[in-house]
Amino acid sequence: xxxxxxxxxKKAKLASKDIQGLSVKKRNEILIMxxxxxxxxxVFIQTANQLDVEKARENQLTEAMIDRLIMNGSxxxxxxxxxxxxxxxxDPLGASVQSWTHENNMVISQVTVPLGVVGMIYESRPxxxxxxxxxCIKSGNxxxxxxxxxxxxxxxxxxxxxxxxxxKCGINPNIVQLVTETDREHVKALxxxxxxxxxxxxxxxxxxxxxxxxxxSVPVIETGEGLCHTYVDESANLEMALKIxxxxxxxxxxxxxxxxxxxxxxxxxxxxxxxxxxxxxxKGFEVRGxxxxxxxxxxxxxxxxxxxATEYLDAILSIKVVKNLDEGIEHINQxxxxxxxxxxxxxxxxxxxxxxxxxxxxxxxxxxxxxxDGDVFGFGGEVGISTQKxxxxxxxxxxxxxxxxxxxxxxxxxxx
Amino acid sequence: xxxxxxxxxKKAKLASKDIQGLSVKKRNEILIMxxxxxxxxxVFIQTANQLDVEKARENQLTEAMIDRLIMNGSxxxxxxxxxxxxxxxxDPLGASVQSWTHENNMVISQVTVPLGVVGMIYESRPxxxxxxxxxCIKSGNxxxxxxxxxxxxxxxxxxxxxxxxxxKCGINPNIVQLVTETDREHVKALxxxxxxxxxxxxxxxxxxxxxxxxxxSVPVIETGEGLCHTYVDESANLEMALKIxxxxxxxxxxxxxxxxxxxxxxxxxxxxxxxxxxxxxxKGFEVRGxxxxxxxxxxxxxxxxxxxATEYLDAILSIKVVKNLDEGIEHINQxxxxxxxxxxxxxxxxxxxxxxxxxxxxxxxxxxxxxxDGDVFGFGGEVGISTQKxxxxxxxxxxxxxxxxxxxxxxxxxxx
Numbered sequence: 067x068x069x070x071x072x073x074x075x076k077k078a079k080l081a082s083k084d085i086q087g088l089s090v091k092k093r094n095e096i097l098i099m100x101x102x103x104x105x106x107x108x109v110f111i112q113t114a115n116q117l118d119v120e121k122a123r124e125n126q127l128t129e130a131m132i133d134r135l136i137m138n139g140s141x142x143x144x145x146x147x148x149x150x151x152x153x154x155x156x157d158p159l160g161a162s163v164q165s166w167t168h169e170n171n172m173v174i175s176q177v178t179v180p181l182g183v184v185g186m187i188y189e190s191r192p193x194x195x196x197x198x199x200x201x202c203i204k205s206g207n208x209x210x211x212x213x214x215x216x217x218x219x220x221x222x223x224x225x226x227x228x229x230x231x232x233x234k235c236g237i238n239p240n241i242v243q244l245v246t247e248t249d250r251e252h253v254k255a256l257x258x259x260x261x262x263x264x265x266x267x268x269x270x271x272x273x274x275x276x277x278x279x280x281x282x283s284v285p286v287i288e289t290g291e292g293l294c295h296t297y298v299d300e301s302a303n304l305e306m307a308l309k310i311x312x313x314x315x316x317x318x319x320x321x322x323x324x325x326x327x328x329x330x331x332x333x334x335x336x337x338x339x340x341x342x343x344x345x346x347x348x349k350g351f352e353v354r355g356x357x358x359x360x361x362x363x364x365x366x367x368x369x370x371x372x373x374x375a376t377e378y379l380d381a382i383l384s385i386k387v388v389k390n391l392d393e394g395i396e397h398i399n400q401x402x403x404x405x406x407x408x409x410x411x412x413x414x415x416x417x418x419x420x421x422x423x424x425x426x427x428x429x430x431x432x433x434x435x436x437x438x439d440g441d442v443f444g445f446g447g448e449v450g451i452s453t454q455k456x457x458x459x460x461x462x463x464x465x466x467x468x469x470x471x472x473x474x475x476x477x478x479x480x481x482x
Numbered sequence: 483x484x485x486x487x488x489x490x491x492k493k494a495k496l497a498s499k500d501i502q503g504l505s506v507k508k509r510n511e512i513l514i515m516x517x518x519x520x521x522x523x524x525v526f527i528q529t530a531n532q533l534d535v536e537k538a539r540e541n542q543l544t545e546a547m548i549d550r551l552i553m554n555g556s557x558x559x560x561x562x563x564x565x566x567x568x569x570x571x572x573d574p575l576g577a578s579v580q581s582w583t584h585e586n587n588m589v590i591s592q593v594t595v596p597l598g599v600v601g602m603i604y605e606s607r608p609x610x611x612x613x614x615x616x617x618c619i620k621s622g623n624x625x626x627x628x629x630x631x632x633x634x635x636x637x638x639x640x641x642x643x644x645x646x647x648x649x650k651c652g653i654n655p656n657i658v659q660l661v662t663e664t665d666r667e668h669v670k671a672l673x674x675x676x677x678x679x680x681x682x683x684x685x686x687x688x689x690x691x692x693x694x695x696x697x698x699s700v701p702v703i704e705t706g707e708g709l710c711h712t713y714v715d716e717s718a719n720l721e722m723a724l725k726i727x728x729x730x731x732x733x734x735x736x737x738x739x740x741x742x743x744x745x746x747x748x749x750x751x752x753x754x755x756x757x758x759x760x761x762x763x764x765k766g767f768e769v770r771g772x773x774x775x776x777x778x779x780x781x782x783x784x785x786x787x788x789x790x791a792t793e794y795l796d797a798i799l800s801i802k803v804v805k806n807l808d809e810g811i812e813h814i815n816q817x818x819x820x821x822x823x824x825x826x827x828x829x830x831x832x833x834x835x836x837x838x839x840x841x842x843x844x845x846x847x848x849x850x851x852x853x854x855d856g857d858v859f860g861f862g863g864e865v866g867i868s869t870q871k872x873x874x875x876x877x878x879x880x881x882x883x884x885x886x887x888x889x890x891x892x893x894x895x896x897x898x
Binding site: 083086087166168172174176181182260264265279280283285286287303306309310313314317417421422423425426427428429430431432433434436437438442443444454455456457459460469470471472473474475476477478479480481 | 695719853875
């Protein structure tokens with residue numbers, strides 16, 4: 067047990083009483099105060115961010131990784147806009163989910179309440195620090211943030227700004243805390259602190275998530291692994307299929323809702339694949355095909371078994387020709403990560419079968435998998451995209467940060 | 483990795499496709515077939531049960547433990563009635579939770595779907611085998627059952643009967659499987675088989691649950707630890723308070739929703755405690771009091787710090803006098819297990835404060851904690867009572883065995 071983490075846990079548990087009692091008006095006031103403090107602290111934040119960026123260059127991180135770290139004016143602006151959207155969103159707390167009168171006249175109501183203390187473990191992008199703090203405040207939760215060591219100076223600065231805003235509203239600043247000691251032993255302690263932490267949400271690469279799931283005794287919500295497929299059925303409109311494929315693969319590559327594997331009905335291979343091959347080659351994408359698709363892929367290289375199990379997050383597409391819808395669904399249920407899956411078809415029965423039998427958080431007919439997103443779905447920000455089946459599945463907004471509680475009003479009832 | 487468990491997991495995963503596609507009519511047909519097979523197998527089940535009971539006597543288990551094991555005619559009857567109630571219950575699957583049209587005209591619907599494969603780890607009472615199989619079938623899930631070794635013959639017989647009934651309906655019997663090898667290594671393998679198991683539900687004592695939470699990488703729903711309190715406020719009606727206290731403590735003692743600690747406002751101690759003391763003594767209950775309550779407890783013995791943290795599940799009540807409502811709430815939030823908590827009061831503000839600030843699955847005003855029960859709440863049977871905040875909290879019925887899925891119907895939408 068780490069005394070350092072235990073102290074943070076105790077402070078969060080105490081602070082959770084303070085935030086649970088706040089009206090939505092007061093919670094919104096804190097969000098607005100944070101936007102103001104952020105706007106006033108651009109130089110302070112950028113100075114801290116510079117330290118992280120310099121360190122990253124020293125450590126020879128890739129340009130893509132350095133880009134994720136950078137906190138410039140427009141990114142601060144974008145975090146501020148996110149907080150304003152959360153402020154405008156309706157209160158996720160206190161709603162009565164259901165209510166009924168028992169035959170003995172007790173009134174039983176199920177109401178939404180905060181989870182309590184959220185432990186957030188994430189990598190690089192420091193905007194998560196502000197986004198998740200905002201979502202937790204709006205939903206009446208305390209948050210313990212553990213960002214990556216590569217962004218430590220930026221995260222410290224952002225949390226300083228957030229805590230200052232909370233204090234200015236007269237509220238206990240421990241509703242938002244940052245783990246600044248980045249030793250792994252402290253992370254492990256956080257993952258096992260069931261007495262003070264109600265949920266752990268990991269957000270990052272597969273390695274991070276595996277380690278969290280292995281070590282945690284606190285309940286975990288898995289997020290964001292996206293090995294997504296698009297299946298093009300024999301009845302698909304060719305033009306629509308091509309448009310959806312290109313969007314799902316190329317509109318943005320490093321994101322979890324991008325397509326990684328294209329599945330094509332054998333009767334469509336000859337017409338569709340040369341078009342896909344040509345369009346992707348022009349955009350500088352690599353194509354890896356199965357044996358049956360190779361004849362139609364002028365720029366293709368041969369895919370290996372490993373390709374079907376790989377989330378590239380890169381300018382690469384694997385392609386497999388299948389005999390029929392069943393083989394397509396089977397491939398998806400075997401290799402998919404349960405994130406987002408799409409079919410392109412004109413056949414009603416096939417569309418319904420795909421929707422029913424594909425086991426994923428989001429299943430699409432005739433649309434791009436790129437739509438799986440809390441903002442697009444209208445959830446007022448996003449904690450992450452859950453790929454597990456418990457509690458929350460798919461894009462998680464404010465509602466995913468709430469629990470429920472039964473309140474029972476009686477007048478002397480006892481059980482016979 | 484245990485090959486034995488991996489084989490069971492693979493079979494369950496395969497069978498989950500079979501049950502997910504079944505109409506509610508067919509799922510109900512299976513439930514009724516099981517009731518018929520159970521009715522025809524009373525001798526077969528009792529013969530198997532006899533082996534477990536004899537072994538239990540050899541091993542000198544307590545009479546209470548042996549009683550839990552016994553599977554007599556009336557208990558089989560009671561399981562049959564439970565299945566009939568499940569059959570009558572409305573389908574928990576396929577409901578649209580919410581549905582809306584995106585500004586780009588995609589229709590997004592969130593629908594209920596089965597969890598997939600449920601791993602149930604439990605002790606003694608073999609009726610759990612039938613109850614949980616029924617609930618899983620009704621909710622379209624496969625179940626892997628791992629009961630206690632002390633009930634292995636009974637559980638084998640019950641699962642034989644269940645599987646025979648499923649086969650008679652023309653369905654893959656692997657939707658219900660029993661782990662018959664009771665080595666602990668197999669349990670550990672089950673807890674970490676994320677590829678095939680969607681949720682683990684432990685049902686039993688604190689030791690079982692701690693071990694499951696420590697070892698599992700599959701998501702777990704914690705159930706049933708009940709360190710419940712009743713707080714009697716200064717404005718309480720004395721007669722009502724006494725009635726509720728006696729019901730919550732004595733109506734049944736070995737259950738998780740029974741009261742373990744009574745908290746009394748200091749101004750009520752002198753009038754209420756002698757009545758409680760006398761009534762409990764007459765029923766043969768032991769009373770353990772704090773320093774302030776001892777003067778009013780003729781039959782009381784001194785409570786230790788450990789008493790506040792103990793779920794007796796027995797004919798013992800600990801009593802603590804508190805200065806005010808805040809001290810009562812603080813005690814509950816510190817020592818309670820988040821199960822069921824009650825206040826007896828005539829004061830509206832205190833009632834609302836207690837409902838809001840006590841952090842538990844079920845919070846009562848002027849009623850006995852004994853009502854926390856899936857059957858009483860009208861949920862058509864009970865998988866267990868969740869004391870965690872994720873996914874399900876409080877009594878878990880069929881709904882707790884479902885997940886959700888977004889289905890998105892488009893006509894060529896791509897993301898800009």
